[in-house]
Amino acid sequence: xxxxxxxxxxxxxxxxxxxTLYEIxxxxxxxxxxxxxxxxxxxxxxxxxxxxxxxxxxQAYQLLPLPSDREKIEMDDFVAASKFAAEIEKxxxxxxx
Numbered sequence: 001x002x003x004x005x006x007x008x009x010x011x012x013x014x015x016x017x018x019x020t021l022y023e024i025x026x027x028x029x030x031x032x033x034x035x036x037x038x039x040x041x042x043x044x045x046x047x048x049x050x051x052x053x054x055x056x057x058x059q060a061y062q063l064l065p066l067p068s069d070r071e072k073i074e075m076d077d078f079v080a081a082s083k084f085a086a087e088i089e090k091x092x093x094x095x096x097x
Contacts, residue, residue: 004028039066040066043063046060047059
């Protein structure tokens, strides 16, 4: 944790020793939030460029998933699986007819 705090938060060893674990944790969470926001902006630009030059349109979280996108990806997987299951049921009902 010391190496991460000094490297990412740009604090000295004495500043690290003066802070509580809770304070350092809050600062690291803030750092991680800023880092993720920078990546969100980057992937939005990438998605706009990709969608402008490709016939297939994608969402930003599909092009470059971030850790906080897990729920969206799981929901997409669920919807895709449901559509696939519905297609199989249609084919089964057609073959029975």
